[in-house]
Amino acid sequence: MAASKTRIPEVLERFEAEILAEWIKEQLAATTQRPDLMKESELNAQSTKFLKLFRDAIAGDNFVDIQLPNWSQVRDFVGEVSRSRVIQGFTPSETATFVFSLKQPLFVRLRKIHEGQPDDLFEDLWNATVLLDKLGLYTTEVFQKSREEVIGRQQNEMFQLSSPVVELWHGILGLPIIGNFDSKRTQLVMETLLKRLAETQAEVAIIDITGVPMVDTLTAQHLLKTVSAARLMGAECIISGVRPQIAQTIVHLGVSLGDVPTKASLAGALAVAFKRLGLAVGPTRRPIGEAA
Amino acid sequence: MGEFLLVTVQVDMHDRLATVLKDDLANRISASGARGVLIDISALDVVDSFIARMFGTIAQVARVMDAETALVGMQPSVAITLVDMGVTMAGVRTALNVEKGMALLRALVREERADDEAAPE
Numbered sequence: 001m002a003a004s005k006t007r008i009p010e011v012l013e014r015f016e017a018e019i020l021a022e023w024i025k026e027q028l029a030a031t032t033q034r035p036d037l038m039k040e041s042e043l044n045a046q047s048t049k050f051l052k053l054f055r056d057a058i059a060g061d062n063f064v065d066i067q068l069p070n071w072s073q074v075r076d077f078v079g080e081v082s083r084s085r086v087i088q089g090f091t092p093s094e095t096a097t098f099v100f101s102l103k104q105p106l107f108v109r110l111r112k113i114h115e116g117q118p119d120d121l122f123e124d125l126w127n128a129t130v131l132l133d134k135l136g137l138y139t140t141e142v143f144q145k146s147r148e149e150v151i152g153r154q155q156n157e158m159f160q161l162s163s164p165v166v167e168l169w170h171g172i173l174g175l176p177i178i179g180n181f182d183s184k185r186t187q188l189v190m191e192t193l194l195k196r197l198a199e200t201q202a203e204v205a206i207i208d209i210t211g212v213p214m215v216d217t218l219t220a221q222h223l224l225k226t227v228s229a230a231r232l233m234g235a236e237c238i239i240s241g242v243r244p245q246i247a248q249t250i251v252h253l254g255v256s257l258g259d260v261p262t263k264a265s266l267a268g269a270l271a272v273a274f275k276r277l278g279l280a281v282g283p284t285r286r287p288i289g290e291a292a
Numbered sequence: 293m294g295e296f297l298l299v300t301v302q303v304d305m306h307d308r309l310a311t312v313l314k315d316d317l318a319n320r321i322s323a324s325g326a327r328g329v330l331i332d333i334s335a336l337d338v339v340d341s342f343i344a345r346m347f348g349t350i351a352q353v354a355r356v357m358d359a360e361t362a363l364v365g366m367q368p369s370v371a372i373t374l375v376d377m378g379v380t381m382a383g384v385r386t387a388l389n390v391e392k393g394m395a396l397l398r399a400l401v402r403e404e405r406a407d408d409e410a411a412p413e
Contacts, residue, residue, distance in 0.1 A: 190375075194368030201388045228380055229371040234364060234387035 006124055011109045012055045020051055022105035030097055037088045046081055046098070053077055064127055066134045078135055082142040086150075092143045099136040103129065163189045165196040172273045173202045174266070176241075178211035186222040190229050197235050204273040205230055208266055210241030220255040227260050236276065238262075240269035296328040296397060297321065297359075298390075302335050310346040317350055321357050327404075328397035329354050332390055334365025344379045351384045360400045361385065364393035 012019065024047050028040065053074045066075060078099070085095045106128055114121035163185065168174040175193055179185070193205060207223065209215065215223075227237040240263045242250075247264075250257070263269040274281060297320060299313070317329065331347065333339070351361040364387045374381070385400075387393035 190372055191368065194371055197388065198368055201392070203388065203392070225375050229368075229375040232371040232374055232381065232386055233366045233368065234389075234392065 006127060007113050007120075008106075008110070008124055008128055009055070009058050011106065011113055012051070012058065015109050016051065016055070019102075019105045019109065020047060022108075023047055023051070023102050026101040026104055027098065030101060037090060038085075049077060050074070050081070050098075051102075058131075064130055066131065066138065074135070075138060078139055079142045082139040083146050086143055086146040092140045095139045095143055096136040099132055099139060103132055106132075159185075159188070163192055165192050167200060167202070168206065168270065169273070169279075171200075171202045171204065171277055172270070173197065173200065173205040174208065175205055176208045176211060180214065181209075181212050181219045181222050183222065186225060190226050193226065194229060194233060197230060197233055203235050204276055205235055205237045206266065206269045206273060207237055207239050208241040208269075209239060209246070210243065210266075212241075212246075215246045215249055215255070217253055217255050220250070220257060224258060224260070227258070238269040238272055240264070240266045295324075295326050295401070296330060296394070297324065297326045298330045298332070300332040300335075304338060305336065305343050307342050310343050314346055314350050314353065318353050318357070321354055321359050327359050327401045329359055329361045330390065330393045330397060331361065331363050332365050332393075333363060333370075334367065334389070336370060337367065339366075339370045339374060341374075341377055341379050344374055344381055348381050348384055360397055362387050362393040362396050364388065364390055 024044060027043060027047070057071045057074045065071075081098060082095050085098075107125060110124050110128065111121060114124060162178050163175065166174045166176075173193070173196055175189065177185075177189065181189075196202070197205065207226065209223075212219070223239065227239075230237050238261045239257065242262050242264050249255075261269075261272055263272065271281075297317070299317065301313075303309075305313075320326070321329065329350075331350070347363055351363075354361045362385045363381075366386065385396060387396050
């Protein structure tokens with residue numbers, strides 16, 4: 001392809017200001033522009049910068065492949081714009097329109113400058129459309145990836161938060177488990193629990209499985225592993241929150257929880273823990289509220 | 293400590309050292325007539341299955357000589373490694389620290405003494 005026939009760089013240079021103005025007008029007029037999400041000044045700044053970088057990149061010879069290094073600045077900028085729009089709450093189409101709406105002002109001028117030469121016009125229109133399509137699609141790719149990063153980060157946060165260790169009493173730790181107890185969670189729970197045991201020197205840990213939807217032989221193994229590790233350090237565990245369905249499943253599967261005490265409620269487990277520590281809870285001599 | 297022996301392991305134990313410990317301890321229990329042995333492993337970062345088995349053996353040897361054993365201060369990472377390896381150290385009593393370990397041993401020795409006294413001649 002004879003790159004010298006293209007007049008896109010020329011059009012961009014001669015009519016930069018008008019193209020920019022029309023492009024911004026297009027964007028503002030489009031139903032996809034969101035004045036509630038982004039100020040006009042910001043839109044101006046983004047469009048100006050894009051056009052400048054676009055012009056610089058297109059000055060090179062082979063300008064149809066956007067993976068080439070002369071396009072890296074444009075790609076980076078487009079990526080930035082896309083990522084910022086994810087955060088601002090735009091949809092992928094709205095973001096891609098940022099690039100696509102440049103076509104109209106550009107094509108209008110290409111047609112004028114190629115007057116009488118339909119073949120050259122076609123060539124330039126085709127190149128321009130291929131370019132802008134690729135850039136528009138690139139914004140969508142970046143958009144997708146940003147969203148996936150957010151989801152990944154949220155998943156990680158949820159995972160970290162899902163196994164807190166609370167101090168129920170001096171010397172008694174509580175470990176409410178929410179969600180399925182798989183091997184990855186077991187590792188996290190064990191590390192968290194053992195670390196807290198070492199820090200607090202608590203002798204009893206109550207593992208509450210009310211929030212565990214299903215207990216099978218594998219889950220039981222994981223629980224026992226955690227209990228054994230705590231025992232090696234010198235602390236005893238009590239399992240609480242055994243729901244009726246779980247109890248039935250355990251019996252039905254023939255799962256053995258060893259000699260670990262199991263209680264239906266956290267209250268029951270707490271009573272066992274108090275007894276083990278030699279503590280007793282009883283009424284105070286004078287009922288609260290009674291006059292002296 | 294009177295009738296108790298306190299062992300503090302301060303260096304990373306290799307296999308031969310563990311065997312030496314076992315022999316030394318057996319002799320010391322016999323010589324002193326100790327009723328309780330407290331082994332403090334809070335300085336150990338690494339315990340392999342051989343060492344773990346050795347602690348089990350020490351506890352058994354001690355029991356044969358009428359002494360109770362308590363292993364204290366195991367680090368969380370060591371506990372995780374041992375359970376991952378499937379080592380349970382059954383028969384070895386554990387406690388979180390030296391104070392709790394001593395309380396445990398005293399209680400055990402007291403119980404035994406009470407049993408002895410309660411038994412008719």
